[in-house]
Amino acid sequence: MTAPFDLTDDSVVVIIGTGAGGGVLANELAQKGVSVVALEAGGRYLPEDYINDEWESFGQLAWLDARTTSGDWRVADDFSGLPAWIVKAVGGTTTHWAGASLRFQDHEWKAATNYGPVQGANLLDWPIDPREMDDYYTKAEDKLGVTRTGGRAGLPGNNNYKVFEAGAKALGYTEVHTGRMAINSAENDDRLACQQTGFCFQGCKWGAKWSAAYTDIPRGEATGNLEVRDRAHVLKIEHDASGKVTGVLYADKDGNQHLQKARVVCVAGNSIESPRLLLNSASSMFPDGLANSSGQVGRNYMRHMTGSVYATFDKPVRMWRGTTMAGIIQDEARHDPSRGFVGGYELETLALGLPFMAAFLDPGGWGREFTTALDSYENMAGMWIVGEDMPQETNRITLNHDVTDQYGLPAPNVHFDDHPNDIAMRNHAYQQGIAVYEAVGATRVFPTPPYPSTHNLGTNRMSENPRDGVVNTHGQTHDIANLFVSDGSQFTTGAAENPTLTIVALAIRQADHIAGELGRGNL
Amino acid sequence: MSKEPQKLTRRALLAQGIAVGSAFVVGAGYVAGSSAAWAMEVAHLQPATMATLIQMARDIYPHDRVADDYYAAAVKAYDNADQAPVIEAGITALNAAAVGAGFSSYVGTGWERDRVDILRGIEDSPFFQMIRGGLVTGLYNQKAVWPQFGYEGESFSKGGYIDRGFNDINWI
Ligand SMILES: Cc1cc2nc3c(=O)[nH]c(=O)nc-3n(C[C@H](O)[C@H](O)[C@H](O)COP(=O)(O)OP(=O)(O)OC[C@H]3O[C@@H](n4cnc5c(N)ncnc54)[C@H](O)[C@@H]3O)c2cc1C
Ligand code: SF4
Numbered sequence: 001m002t003a004p005f006d007l008t009d010d011s012v013v014v015i016i017g018t019g020a021g022g023g024v025l026a027n028e029l030a031q032k033g034v035s036v037v038a039l040e041a042g043g044r045y046l047p048e049d050y051i052n053d054e055w056e057s058f059g060q061l062a063w064l065d066a067r068t069t070s071g072d073w074r075v076a077d078d079f080s081g082l083p084a085w086i087v088k089a090v091g092g093t094t095t096h097w098a099g100a101s102l103r104f105q106d107h108e109w110k111a112a113t114n115y116g117p118v119q120g121a122n123l124l125d126w127p128i129d130p131r132e133m134d135d136y137y138t139k140a141e142d143k144l145g146v147t148r149t150g151g152r153a154g155l156p157g158n159n160n161y162k163v164f165e166a167g168a169k170a171l172g173y174t175e176v177h178t179g180r181m182a183i184n185s186a187e188n189d190d191r192l193a194c195q196q197t198g199f200c201f202q203g204c205k206w207g208a209k210w211s212a213a214y215t216d217i218p219r220g221e222a223t224g225n226l227e228v229r230d231r232a233h234v235l236k237i238e239h240d241a242s243g244k245v246t247g248v249l250y251a252d253k254d255g256n257q258h259l260q261k262a263r264v265v266c267v268a269g270n271s272i273e274s275p276r277l278l279l280n281s282a283s284s285m286f287p288d289g290l291a292n293s294s295g296q297v298g299r300n301y302m303r304h305m306t307g308s309v310y311a312t313f314d315k316p317v318r319m320w321r322g323t324t325m326a327g328i329i330q331d332e333a334r335h336d337p338s339r340g341f342v343g344g345y346e347l348e349t350l351a352l353g354l355p356f357m358a359a360f361l362d363p364g365g366w367g368r369e370f371t372t373a374l375d376s377y378e379n380m381a382g383m384w385i386v387g388e389d390m391p392q393e394t395n396r397i398t399l400n401h402d403v404t405d406q407y408g409l410p411a412p413n414v415h416f417d418d419h420p421n422d423i424a425m426r427n428h429a430y431q432q433g434i435a436v437y438e439a440v441g442a443t444r445v446f447p448t449p450p451y452p453s454t455h456n457l458g459t460n461r462m463s464e465n466p467r468d469g470v471v472n473t474h475g476q477t478h479d480i481a482n483l484f485v486s487d488g489s490q491f492t493t494g495a496a497e498n499p500t501l502t503i504v505a506l507a508i509r510q511a512d513h514i515a516g517e518l519g520r521g522n523l
Numbered sequence: 524m525s526k527e528p529q530k531l532t533r534r535a536l537l538a539q540g541i542a543v544g545s546a547f548v549v550g551a552g553y554v555a556g557s558s559a560a561w562a563m564e565v566a567h568l569q570p571a572t573m574a575t576l577i578q579m580a581r582d583i584y585p586h587d588r589v590a591d592d593y594y595a596a597a598v599k600a601y602d603n604a605d606q607a608p609v610i611e612a613g614i615t616a617l618n619a620a621a622v623g624a625g626f627s628s629y630v631g632t633g634w635e636r637d638r639v640d641i642l643r644g645i646e647d648s649p650f651f652q653m654i655r656g657g658l659v660t661g662l663y664n665q666k667a668v669w670p671q672f673g674y675e676g677e678s679f680s681k682g683g684y685i686d687r688g689f690n691d692i693n694w695i
Contacts, residue, residue, distance in 0.1 A: 371584050
């Protein structure tokens with residue numbers, strides 16, 4: 001079934017990372033007959049392997065290699081060695097993700113034009129026409145089986161949603177529903193319907209939630225055109241004297257190094273590892289790292305403006321029962337500068353189990369103010385805020401030469417300062433989230449600070465002009481024709497929506513382009 | 524119950540024990556809860572140190588419905604050769620702070636608020652932060668403590684909540 005390719009086979013497309021971007025691209029190319037070797041740092045885990053226990057699952061799946069932080073964001077204080085919550089496994093972070101799958105709004109593709117100049121922000125328009133994305137979004141929604149699209153029914157609302165919906169309606173919000181979720185509301189695509197087990201973040205043991213790990217990847221392998229090598233950690237991308245990339249150096253599970261030759265290389269290691277790999281691949285020809293003539297590799301790191309609001313009530317909610325994130329208020333997603341900021345945000349239901357609640361409700365908090373909140377855990381409801389944050393050149397991934405990983409390579413440092421627009425939007429969202437719960441009798445509310453980043457974006461951004469970014473409209477690097485970026489690091493701006501549907505749509509689009517160019521002999 | 528005699532023995536021991544907060548030092552190398560429902564052996568820490576540490580843990584994350592057993596379990600891992608000196612030093616400093624505030628010792632205070640004042644005075648110290656940080660998982664990640672908070676843990680083995688109340692609240 002799976003096609004083992006030779007290390008010296010220089011006709012293959014090598015994809016680094018098998019998450020939302022890389023995993024989908026690998027399958028899409030394989031379906032078109034392109035030979036693909038996908039190298040994944042993590043191991044293979046399937047639904048039977050997932051552990052419905054928050055910390056144990058985290059230990060099983062999370063990317064825990066050395067990382068450092070700086071900047072004024074609270075994560076740098078609270079979780080200094082864990083800037084982001086990302087998965088190291090075949091399927092990448094699509095094992096952990098909650099499944100919220102939203103299209104960008106048209107105006108968000110052209111943030112610079114529609115928002116105008118914002119001081120300190122490095123806003124830019126995407127070099128993509130929103131109309132061109134319509135078909136790709138439809139393909140992505142069908143692939144992921146997104147509810148409330150393509151005739152698929154919505155999920156039923158759980159307890160957490162009931163409280164959220166009643167509060168939203170009391171406040172006059174109208175765009176309130178159980179979300180557009182990559183979670184089956186009925187059997188679909190050989191996967192079960194959601195059983196409301198409530199551990200979406202730990203990997204869905206029923207396979208009801210879409211994950212590349214048990215959909216795109218095995219389907220790609222079944223074509224005979226895709227070989228996925230797990231526990232294969234890429235250390236460096238190599239190039240020849242003409243400046244074209246020729247292959248990648250990786251370490252296998254025993255630490256032995258191999259060089260896999262390639263015709264095309266696609267980087268999809270998520271927005272911290274992808275720029276880090278380009279920077280770590282610096283050579284005498286490219287002393288600032290690969291594809292970095294603009295100096296933008298690693299810059300404009302975005303993580304979405306986030307935060308949470310929890311609230312306790314005089315009666316039980318038991319929010320942990322059922323889907324983790326199937327509930328949304330979209331009324332605030334619009335661009336309406338009269339609120340004091342550009343861009344918008346979504347409010348989405350969110351539940352954490354007791355162990356994670358203790359860690360994330362108020363990191364560093366202690367004493368009765370903290371413990372009385374947990375005493376009311378059973379009576380708690382929760383929501384997550386996700387909004388557009390401003391790209392800033394100084395928010396960036398750099399190499400920290402003082403700290404090395406298990407391969408002796410410099411660790412990535414993640415620097416992030418909130419932009420005043422992010423702060424104004426967060427304060428507005430806290431106020432609205434609190435109002436939602438107070439409208440239905442909350443006895444106490446908790447405006448909770450951001451967690452380690454789950455949405456990591458923008459560090460190899462798309463730009464029309466090679467001066468402004470790293471890749472062109474197809475994710476092809478401006479500097480090196482046979483080097484592509486295929487993950488969330490391509491994002492020019494973040495929009496208000498959870499990013500994965502867009503990452504998947506862009507991967508489908510990129511596969512069309514790469515297969516076409518290979519066919520035309522241009523790559 | 525076969526456990527009964529042991530319990531009585533422990534009670535008897537407790538009667539002679541030195542009262543330290545809600546945990547008691549019971550003879551050499553043992554600390555027991557005032558409920559006498561549990562006891563633990565300490566190999567590297569002084570029993571009084573462990574008893575004070577358990578009280579400190581409760582004062583950091585006080586849950587009145589959670590018995591001492593769980594706090595003891597949460598800090599038991601510090602009873603090792605490597606960490607014992609750090610813990611002994613930290614607890615000595617904690618007691619010194621209590622004495623400075625006019626009490627006989629940390630556990631010699633009567634009201635929780637007095638101990639909390641003492642803890643506020645050291646909350647930026649590495650010792651306090653180590654104990655607090657360790658408790659976040661040490662206490663709340665004990666499966667046995669979850670029912671005290673109503674948390675039900677995994678539900679896969681029971682078929683999820685689809686037929687077991689994922690949308691069962693009716694007060695809203
Ligand atoms: C708890 C949680 C909930 C989320 N919920 C949602 C949601 O509801 N909706 C939504 O849209 N998004 C959600 N997300 C975000 C979503 O998971 C990510 O946006 C998405 O998976 C990113 O795709 P990616 O391809 O950029 O990277 P990833 O999916 O992270 O994949 C990157 C892969 O590359 C591998 N890799 C990295 N470096 C190397 C290397 N050097 N060599 C080999 N392999 C490497 C990694 O191991 C990983 O498998 C959530 C994330 C988390 C953590
Ligand atoms: S709640 Fe539904 S989607 Fe989430 S893990 Fe359980 S079965 Fe899967």
